[in-house]
Amino acid sequence: MEEREAYVIADVLIEALPYIQRFKGKTVVVKFGGNAMVDEALKNSFARDIVLMKLVGLNPIVVHGGGPQIGQLLARLGKTSDFVDGMRVTDSETMDVVEMVLGGLVNKEIVNLINRNGGKAVGLTGKDGDFIRAKKLHIEARNKPDIEQQEIIDLGYVGEVSSIDPAVVNMLGCSDFIPIIAPIGVGEDGQSYNINADLVAGKIAEILKAEKLILLTNTAGILDKQGNLLTGLTLKDIDSLIADGTISGGMIPKTRCATDAIKGGVNRVHIIDGRVEHAVLLELFTNQGVGTLLLSR
Ligand SMILES: Nc1ncnc2c1ncn2[C@@H]1O[C@H](COP(=O)(O)OP(=O)(O)O)[C@@H](O)[C@H]1O
Numbered sequence: 001m002e003e004r005e006a007y008v009i010a011d012v013l014i015e016a017l018p019y020i021q022r023f024k025g026k027t028v029v030v031k032f033g034g035n036a037m038v039d040e041a042l043k044n045s046f047a048r049d050i051v052l053m054k055l056v057g058l059n060p061i062v063v064h065g066g067g068p069q070i071g072q073l074l075a076r077l078g079k080t081s082d083f084v085d086g087m088r089v090t091d092s093e094t095m096d097v098v099e100m101v102l103g104g105l106v107n108k109e110i111v112n113l114i115n116r117n118g119g120k121a122v123g124l125t126g127k128d129g130d131f132i133r134a135k136k137l138h139i140e141a142r143n144k145p146d147i148e149q150q151e152i153i154d155l156g157y158v159g160e161v162s163s164i165d166p167a168v169v170n171m172l173g174c175s176d177f178i179p180i181i182a183p184i185g186v187g188e189d190g191q192s193y194n195i196n197a198d199l200v201a202g203k204i205a206e207i208l209k210a211e212k213l214i215l216l217t218n219t220a221g222i223l224d225k226q227g228n229l230l231t232g233l234t235l236k237d238i239d240s241l242i243a244d245g246t247i248s249g250g251m252i253p254k255t256r257c258a259t260d261a262i263k264g265g266v267n268r269v270h271i272i273d274g275r276v277e278h279a280v281l282l283e284l285f286t287n288q289g290v291g292t293l294l295l296s297r
């Protein structure tokens with residue numbers, strides 16, 4: 001190694017030092033979106049970021065999505081899905097596929113990736129230890145001029161979190177393990193519910209009193225109508241960006257979960273670009289934050 005190169009590495013490590021000190025022992029919930037999971041190199045860089053976080057004393061908790069992967073298996077079975085406000089309408093057959101893909105394929109792939117990179121990951125769905133209790137999500141048909149009265153749209157087995165028991169996640173996080181969570185909840189009657197992964201990540205961050213919630217996605221962050229990156233957004237800003245249609249589709253549940261997490265006491269939420277290698281490390285340990293930062297005010 002050239003002497004100059006060694007100095008650059010030393011500089012990078014020194015730049016990271018105050019962040020490592022600040023975040024030592026703190027919980028950081030990271031949501032890994034299905035769209036950010038498409039590239040092998042990116043998946044590996046994500047896994048290494050998580051392993052490094054754990055090794056330097058943070059407590060990373062991963063919640064993953066897998067929307068595109070669910071879509072692929074449904075297509076192979078000749079099924080399609082409708083989406084309402086970024087939520088997949090989920091009939092009983094679709095729920096089986098969601099459980100197989102999220103709880104099986106995707107969850108175990110991430111567990112394996114982290115383990116191959118030197119971590120000790122343990123995969124969970126909300127059914128393990130009964131830790132994510134869910135109930136059916138009801139959403140109102142809003143902003144639809146042809147509907148005069150407020151109408152409730154039936155999304156099938158789409159759930160919202162009714163409660164989270166943090167015991168199992170705390171037990172893993174306090175030891176060497178890294179919990180990897182699939183967003184499936186369980187109802188009173190044992191019914192499985194498909195929950196948007198952003199919503200689960202937000203609730204877990206809130207319940208665990210996480211220092212930060214980092215949502216990885218497939219854009220640079222929240223963009224304005226011209227495609228410019230927005231940052232330093234407050235809860236009021238988010239409401240107006242949703243109202244004027246700047247934020248739409250899958251970005252709606254993402255920003256809603258971010259604002260709920262902030263209201264619930266999470267200090268900072270970052271929506272960052274999962275298409276960039278080592279996006280999580282760049283956000284946590286360097287002076288230049290990446291993506292969109294959301295703040296309480
Ligand atoms: N204002 C906005 N800024 C960025 N992305 C937006 C915005 N409004 C809508 N989107 C859409 O939201 C998508 C991210 O949501 P989603 O597809 O659910 O991601 P993920 O799979 O990472 O959860 C973006 O790819 C983009 O198409």
Ligand SMILES: CC(=O)N[C@@H](CCC(=O)OP(=O)(O)O)C(=O)O
Pocket residue numbers: 032033034035064065066067068070086087088098158159183194195196197198250
């Ligand atoms: C209700 C609902 O829409 N659930 C999502 C769960 C997966 C998810 O959230 O995946 P991403 O983070 O990759 O979008 C779905 O079925 O696609």
